[in-house]
Each structure stands twice: as structure tokens, then as C-alpha cells.
Amino acid sequence: MTGPALTPQCDMSFDAPVYYVFLAIVVMVYWRLPWRAQNWLLLVASYFFYGWWDWRFLFLIATSTVMDFWLADVIARSRNPGQRRSCLAVSLVLNFGFLGFFKYFNFFVGSFRELMESLGLGTVTGPVLDIILPAGISFYTFQAVAYIVDVYRRKIEPCRDFVSYALFISFFPHLVAGPIQCPAHLLPQTSSPRCYAPGRVFDGLMLIATGLFRKCVIADNCALLANAAFSGQLGEPSTATVLLGMYAFAGQIYGDFSGYSDIARGSAQLFGFHFNINFRQPYLATCLGEFWRRWHISLSTWLRDYLYIPLGGNRRGERRTYLNLLATMLLGGLWHGANMTFVLWGGIHGVGLAVERWLGIKPRLPRCLAAGEDSKGVPSPAWSLWLRRIVIFHLVCLAWIVFRAASVAESLHYIGGIARWAWQAEYVTAFAFLALFSLPLLLLDLILERRNEEYPGEKWTGAVRFLPYAGRSALAAGLLLMVLVFGAPKSSAFIYFQF
Amino acid sequence: MPLSTSNSDPPIDRAAARGLRTWLLCALVVFGCVEAGSRYGVPLINSNTRRFYAERAAASRLGQNGGASQVSILFLGNSITHSDIDLPGMQAGLGNDARVVCWAVDDTNYLDWLFGLKRIFRSGARPDYVIVGGRSRHFLAPHVRGNFFAHYMLDWPDLLDAARRIKANANAICSMLIAQGSAFYGSREEIYKRLVTWMIPRFAHLAAVLNRAGVSDAASAAMPPSPGDRIWEMKELCAIHGARLILWIPPGQSRDRNAQAMVEAGRELDVPVLVPIVEGQIPSKDYADGFHLGPAGARMLTSALARELKPLIAATADQELRGCQPASRIADMNVQESRK
Numbered sequence: 001m002t003g004p005a006l007t008p009q010c011d012m013s014f015d016a017p018v019y020y021v022f023l024a025i026v027v028m029v030y031w032r033l034p035w036r037a038q039n040w041l042l043l044v045a046s047y048f049f050y051g052w053w054d055w056r057f058l059f060l061i062a063t064s065t066v067m068d069f070w071l072a073d074v075i076a077r078s079r080n081p082g083q084r085r086s087c088l089a090v091s092l093v094l095n096f097g098f099l100g101f102f103k104y105f106n107f108f109v110g111s112f113r114e115l116m117e118s119l120g121l122g123t124v125t126g127p128v129l130d131i132i133l134p135a136g137i138s139f140y141t142f143q144a145v146a147y148i149v150d151v152y153r154r155k156i157e158p159c160r161d162f163v164s165y166a167l168f169i170s171f172f173p174h175l176v177a178g179p180i181q182c183p184a185h186l187l188p189q190t191s192s193p194r195c196y197a198p199g200r201v202f203d204g205l206m207l208i209a210t211g212l213f214r215k216c217v218i219a220d221n222c223a224l225l226a227n228a229a230f231s232g233q234l235g236e237p238s239t240a241t242v243l244l245g246m247y248a249f250a251g252q253i254y255g256d257f258s259g260y261s262d263i264a265r266g267s268a269q270l271f272g273f274h275f276n277i278n279f280r281q282p283y284l285a286t287c288l289g290e291f292w293r294r295w296h297i298s299l300s301t302w303l304r305d306y307l308y309i310p311l312g313g314n315r316r317g318e319r320r321t322y323l324n325l326l327a328t329m330l331l332g333g334l335w336h337g338a339n340m341t342f343v344l345w346g347g348i349h350g351v352g353l354a355v356e357r358w359l360g361i362k363p364r365l366p367r368c369l370a371a372g373e374d375s376k377g378v379p380s381p382a383w384s385l386w387l388r389r390i391v392i393f394h395l396v397c398l399a400w401i402v403f404r405a406a407s408v409a410e411s412l413h414y415i416g417g418i419a420r421w422a423w424q425a426e427y428v429t430a431f432a433f434l435a436l437f438s439l440p441l442l443l444l445d446l447i448l449e450r451r452n453e454e455y456p457g458e459k460w461t462g463a464v465r466f467l468p469y470a471g472r473s474a475l476a477a478g479l480l481l482m483v484l485v486f487g488a489p490k491s492s493a494f495i496y497f498q499f
Numbered sequence: 500m501p502l503s504t505s506n507s508d509p510p511i512d513r514a515a516a517r518g519l520r521t522w523l524l525c526a527l528v529v530f531g532c533v534e535a536g537s538r539y540g541v542p543l544i545n546s547n548t549r550r551f552y553a554e555r556a557a558a559s560r561l562g563q564n565g566g567a568s569q570v571s572i573l574f575l576g577n578s579i580t581h582s583d584i585d586l587p588g589m590q591a592g593l594g595n596d597a598r599v600v601c602w603a604v605d606d607t608n609y610l611d612w613l614f615g616l617k618r619i620f621r622s623g624a625r626p627d628y629v630i631v632g633g634r635s636r637h638f639l640a641p642h643v644r645g646n647f648f649a650h651y652m653l654d655w656p657d658l659l660d661a662a663r664r665i666k667a668n669a670n671a672i673c674s675m676l677i678a679q680g681s682a683f684y685g686s687r688e689e690i691y692k693r694l695v696t697w698m699i700p701r702f703a704h705l706a707a708v709l710n711r712a713g714v715s716d717a718a719s720a721a722m723p724p725s726p727g728d729r730i731w732e733m734k735e736l737c738a739i740h741g742a743r744l745i746l747w748i749p750p751g752q753s754r755d756r757n758a759q760a761m762v763e764a765g766r767e768l769d770v771p772v773l774v775p776i777v778e779g780q781i782p783s784k785d786y787a788d789g790f791h792l793g794p795a796g797a798r799m800l801t802s803a804l805a806r807e808l809k810p811l812i813a814a815t816a817d818q819e820l821r822g823c824q825p826a827s828r829i830a831d832m833n834v835q836e837s838r839k
Contacts, residue, residue: 198518199512426705472522474525476522487687489691
């Protein structure tokens with residue numbers, strides 16, 4: 001049961017040198033223009049960026065943009081509830097129709113066929129299309145849906161300027177793999193002038209340096225081990241290979257996606273835009289609820305606002321709340337890809353969240369995190385905090401195995417291998433390699449958690465105002481040096497590009 | 500960076516502006532240091548890089564002193580050529596009439612060699628013989644050695660041609676362009692391996708395990724149906740520059756399935772394809788790792804290859820004795836004519 005083919009591998013990905021040539025040119029031209037021209041420039045640059053992958057995708061995003069802009073306008077102007085509902089329905093059908101067709105058509109046809117066969121109802125023939133999955137379609141669809149729903153709910157005014165709206169949808173730093181931007185946060189920024197603030201540009205560059213470090217040094221090196229472990233190059237699944245694969249993939253996916261998000265946020269800041277934070281040290285979470293407040297925050301926020309709450313959230317009794325939680329996480333899992341492994345992964349998290357709710361375990365508030373306090377604001381003993389962190393980290397890692405495997409059967413076979421002991425001399429080197437490239441990520445997270453920073457050194461202060469900048473510049477130089485010399489020679493594609 | 504826009508913009512934070520300049524300066528210093536380190540430092544600490552530079556320089560000078568009476572021979576190939584040919588033994592085997600130079604670059608294949616040859620021909624190399632060694636999968640491989648190839652073996656004018664041949668997408672072309680100018684980008688992989696091995700001494704063994712998939716992928720990648728086109732192409736390139744092409748296929752512990760097809764294609768195109776030692780003739784203890792020969796095996800192979808090469812080279816010497824101009828001199832004269 002497989003989904004459509006991945007997008008062609010001619011991506012202008014954030015770790016490719018060509019992206020930085022492109023970014024530098026656009027930034028230099030951008031700040032020489034008045035703001036309306038800036039928007040035009042960013043729109044053209046974003047379409048160029050997207051067309052670099054495959055120019056045919058441009059028709060899809062352009063169609064979706066024009067339709068949603070027009071429908072939102074009709075919704076906002078109309079006083080007829082029926083017409084408003086119809087326009088909303090048309091927009092949702094259009095957006096989810098595109099997403100469903102390109103991402104899930106083959107999956108559903110294949111699943112239906114397997115179901116019929118397993119029920120003994122004979123062999124069902126159905127069409128299987130040779131479809132290319134347009135890059136970023138899951139992300140910009142969710143952003144467009146958020147916009148149309150917010151306009152329908154009259155939470156925001158519809159955007160009156162088409163270029164500003166088109167830029168909101170297609171702005172290249174978030175276009176391909178998010179972070180999904182809330183309309184109320186990004187639209188006002190595309191619709192009004194940005195002013196040049198060197199401090200923000202500086203922060204943007206620091207975020208880019210940190211993101212590159214996470215991606216090229218941590219994720220790409222962990223990917224070497226994870227790929228070898230999951231493909232059987234390190235031997236049949238056994239205690240050592242399962243642990244290696246699991247920890248390496250945990251490092252890979254976190255380094256990869258948080259690195260991508262940092263680079264996206266940093267790139268946006270070079271143009272005077274602000275994107276909300278997408279990762280907040282997720283592996284330091286003490287319960288699954290907290291994990292989802294730290295991991296892919298833009299997606300979990302979207303799922304909460306546009307799926308969980310409309311389903312009734314926790315307002316319709318306990319049983320319904322559990323069902324809503326499970327349904328939200330299953331759909332969130334399916335959003336990741338057309339494969340039962342993602343559904344199962346979502347299901348594991350959904351059940352975990354429901355159990356936590358049943359046990360009365362509450363996520364900690366952000367202000368408690370740095371202080372090491374529990375959800376009631378009471379300081380936790382360090383051993384208890386770390387014990388919970390370790391348990392949750394391993395639960396999350398176990399779910400990552402399902403997420404990473406090609407099929408549910410493969411994931412079960414792999415997990416089953418943990419009971420089989422086998423040892424090779426290479427495993428010592430492999431664990432040393434894993435430690436070399438994953439412990440810096442843990443260290444980085446501990447520093448960020450302790451100092452409540454978004455990048456290391458963000459809140460450095462000094463008697464002389466320039467000194468913190470000099471110190472951070474030196475830190476960035478160190479990070480860049482690491483990226484250049486320790487970046488894995490074989491860069492792996494950003495994992496979330498395929499979603 | 501100049502300001503955009505309106506009069507209502509807040510005043511610029513001067514400390515932040517200076518910080519921004521410092522950041523950019525620091526980044527430039529880092530890039531400058533790694534580039535300088537790669538250009539001048541890596542050859543000092545890495546014997547492979549030193550050998551590469553020395554061999555390429557020797558290959559580029561080969562045959563440039565037009566009046567020399569020796570037949571100049573370039574051995575070209577990958578690590579198999581480096582391990583399997585005992586160069587002093589080959590020189591002794593071919594005698595003082597021949598001058599033997601070896602240019603063996605690890606992990607390279609046909610396209611690396613083709614464009615490497617173009618580069619050294621363009622810089623003036625005029626060997627009488629180019630002797631290329633590799634198993635058939637090396638001759639048929641569709642890929643090159645990434646950024647290393649782009650910096651160390653490819654010449655600017657051939658960049659687009661090489662990109663077309665390896666079906667490079669826009670990203671890969673950009674990387675090749677950057678690698679052309681940057682020694683660091685070209686040798687990044689070597690630097691990475693060296694540093695990681697320094698921190699984890701047994702990393703080389705792990706890397707071999709991690710690369711297993713890469714080898715099988717490369718081996719199973721779509722290959723051209725016939726080696727004839729490639730042999731003809733390389734023969735033509737050599738002929739234009741006055742060199743004669745000879746190929747040889749090294750032994751291995753596994754059978755080279757396409758070796759016979761290469762021999763036949765060579766016969767049709769009048770390019771000798773030598774198989775000096777067949778599979779099984781060298782005992783497995785004389786292999787270092789299943790692909791590369793150890794010193795004893797190398798001596799055995801070198802002596803067999805020299806025996807087969809000697810009559811071919813003697814034919815050229817006879818031609819010179821009869822008063823014919825060697826092909827390389829004729830090619831030089833043609834080039835000079837066309838310049839006039």
C-alpha cells in the first residue's frame with residue numbers, strides 16, 4: 001500500500017548552496033524596494049523557488065490561491081448564512097480534494113482493494129494513477145483552510161490585496177514544509193510594511209546557523225546510521241540494531257525538522273517577517289501532552305483549532321473527549337503520508353494522550369519548563385523529572401519505529417528484534433558515532449530549556465551592548481565551521497518535504 | 500544593508516548593525532579559513548591528496564618534451580590501478596624505452612577518467628599510450644565522484660557536458676559550479692572522513708558497512724547496453740591528442756560478467772583489451788580485500804601485464820625507427836597548424 005511518488009529530486013532545499021545564493025540575492029534586492037514592490041518580489045521569488053522543484057506545481061498552487069481569495073471575499077461580504085456555508089464547503093472540498101487526490105488516491109484505492117480481498121469478496125480492480133505528490137501541498141492546504149475557516153468564523157477580516165494573500169500562502173520559507181502559519185499572525189505582516197531592523201536580521205542569521213547545524217551535523221549523520229539500521233546493513237534486527245536505529249532516527253527526525261524550521265524562521269526574519277516557534281525541546285517533555293506542545297507546534301496548534309475543537313474538544317463529556325483525541329491524532333498521523341504506518345503512529349499517540357487524560361496527567365505550562373516545575377507550579381525533584389523524561393522519550397522513540405518503517409508488518413518485525421541478542425564489533429563504533437552526533441543536540445536542548453532561548457546565546461547580555469553580538473557571532477562562526485567540516489557528505493532530503 | 504521604506508521606520512540599532520557586520524565578517528573568515536586550509540593544509544596532512552597532486556602533475560607533463568626518445572605511457576584508473584600495478588616493476592618490465600606514469604584516483608569510474616583525460620590533454624599532456632584499467636562496471640558506471648570530480652578532475656569548459664552526461668539536475672549543476680572554484684567543497688568528504696576517524700579510530704570499518712548499500716545501488720543502476728560506445732569515445736579522444744588507448748581488466752574474486760563483451764567491443768574498435776590474469780589465477784590470500792591485490796599479487800599481475808604490453812609498445816618503437824612520426828607529434832603539429 002503505497003502513496004504517490006515523491007516529488008522530483010530537484011529541490012532547492014535549505015541545505016543546498018544554491019538556496020543561499022538565491023536567498024542572498026532576494027534579500028539584497030528586497031530591502032531596496034518599497035513595500036508593495038517587496039511583496040511582488042517575494043511572490044515572484046516564491047513562485048520561482050516552487051517552480052524550481054517542478055513548474056507544473058505552480059498551476060495547482062495558483063488555482064488554489066485564486067479560488068480561496070475569491071471565496072473568502074464572498075464569505076466576508078455575504079449576509080446569507082446559506083451562501084456563506086456553501087462557499088466554505090466549496091473551498092474545503094477544493095482544498096481537501098486537491099490534497100486527497102494527489103496524496104491519498106492510490107492509498108484509498110489500495111486499502112479498499114485489500115479490505116475486499118481480506119473479507120473474501122474477491123479481487124477488486126481499481127485504477128492506480130502515476131501521480132507526483134506536489135511538494136508542500138499538505139502545508140499550504142492547511143494554511144489556506146485555516147484562512148477560509150477564520151474568515152467564515154469572522155475571526156479575521158479577509159485580505160483585500162491579492163498579492164498579500166498570495167504571499168501569505170506561498171512565501172517560500174514556509175511553503176514546502178511549514179511551519180504552518182496562523183492567518184492572524186502572518187497576514188497582517190504581508191499586508192503592511194516591514195521595517196529593517198538589524199537586530200532581527202541578526203537573529204535570523206543565528207537561527208539559520210543553528211538550523212544548519214541541526215540539519216547537516218546532527219540529522220544527516222544520524223540518518224547514515226538510521227538508514228543502515230532500518231535497511232538491515234547493520235544486521236538482522238537485534239537489541240543493538242533496534243536501539244541504534246531507534247535512537248538514530250529520533251535524532252535524525254528531530255534534527256532534520258527542527259533544523260528546517262529554524263532555517264525557515266531565520267530566512268523569514270531576514271525579510272522582516274516573524275514565524276512562530278515550531279519546536280521547543282520536545283525530547284525533554286515529561287508527558288505526551290507536553291510533547292505535543294513542544295513538537296511541530298504549528299501542526300498541533302492547527303489540529304487543535306481546526307479539528308479537535310470543531311469536533312467538540314473536551315466540551316461533550318469524557319468519552320467523547322477520548323474519541324476526539326483519538327480521531328485528531330489518527331487524522332494527524334494520516335496527514336503525514338498515505339501509509340498505514342502513519343495512521344498507527346497517530347493512533348499510538350492518540351491512545352497515549354487519552355490514557356494520560358484518564359490518569360489526570362497534565363502538561364506543564366511554558367513558564368514551568370525552565371524552572372523544572374510540575375504542572376501545578378511545584379518544583380519537581382530532578383530524579384523524578386528525568387525519569388519521566390526518559391520514559392516519554394522512549395515511548396516517542398518506539399512510535400518513531402512505526403513511523404520510519406515501510407509497512408506495519410516491517411515495524412512489528414523490527415520491534416520484535418529487540419528481544420534478540422546479537423553483537424558485532426562495529427556496534428561499539430556505531431554507538432560512539434551516534435553519541436558523537438546526537439549528544440550535542442541534547443546539550444543544545446538543555447541549554448535552550450534552561451535559558452528559555454530560541455537559539456543559543458539569544459539572551460546574552462553584557463555591559464557593553466555590542467559584546468553579546470560579538471559573542472554570538474563567534475558562536476555562529478563555530479556552528480558554521482562544524483557544519484562545513486562535520487556535515488555528513490551525503491545529505492539526506494528533508495524528511496518533511498515528502499509530507 | 501540599505502533601508503527600505505517609510506519615514507516612520509524606527510532609528511537603526513547601531514550595536515545590532517555592527518553585530519550584523521561582525522556576523523558576516525565571522526562567516527567570511529570561516530569560509531576563507533576552510534578554503535585556505537583545504538588548498539594548502541590538506542595536502543600537507545593527507546598522503547592521498549599529495550599523491551593525487553603529484554600524479555596529476557606528472558601526467559600533465561607527460562610527453563611534453565617533444566624530442567624525448569622514450570615512449571610515454573600513462574596508466575589511468577582507480578584504486579585498483581593503484582594497488583594492482585607495481586609501478587617500479589612495470590617500469591622495469593617495459594624497459595628504459597618507456598616512461599611510465601600512473602594517475603590512479605580512488606573511487607573513480609569511466610566518466611571521471613574521460614573528463615580527467617580531457618583536462619590533462621588540455622594542459623598539454625601528450626602521452627603515446629593511455630592505459631586504462633578497471634572492471635567492466637567501472638567502464639559502464641553512469642556516475643562520477645561527486646564534488647571531488649568537479650574540482651579535481653573536471654575542467655571548466657567541460658562542465659555542462661559532464662552535467663549532461665551524468666544527468667545532473669539544476670542543484671547538482673550548481674554544486675559542480677561551486678566545487679569547480681572551491682577546493683574545500685571538492686575535498687569536503689575527505690576532510691570529514693579524516694576528522695571523524697581521528698575522533699573514532701574504527702570509523703573506517705563502520706563507513707564500509709554504511710556504504711554497502713551505496714555499492715549495490717551503484718552496481719544495479721541502469722548501465723548502457725554496450726561498452727562499445729564508451730571505448731570508441733575514449734579512443735577518439737586519445738587519438739585526437741596523439742595517444743593510443745589500451746584497456747586492461749584486473750582480476751577479482753568474483754567473476755566480471757561483462758569482461759568478454761568489453762574484449763569483443765575492443766576487438767571491433769581496434770582497441771586492445773587485455774585480461775592479463777583471469778579469475779582464480781591469483782590465490783585469494785594475495786587479495787587485500789577481495790577487490791585489491793596485495794603486494795605479491797600486484798607483482799604477479801604487473802609482470803603479466805608488462806609481458807602483454809611490451810609487444811604492443813615495441814610496434815610503436817619500430818614505427819619510429821622506420822622514420823614515421825609518432826602520433827603525438829603529428830597531433831601537436833596539427834594543433835599548431837590550426838592555431839596559425
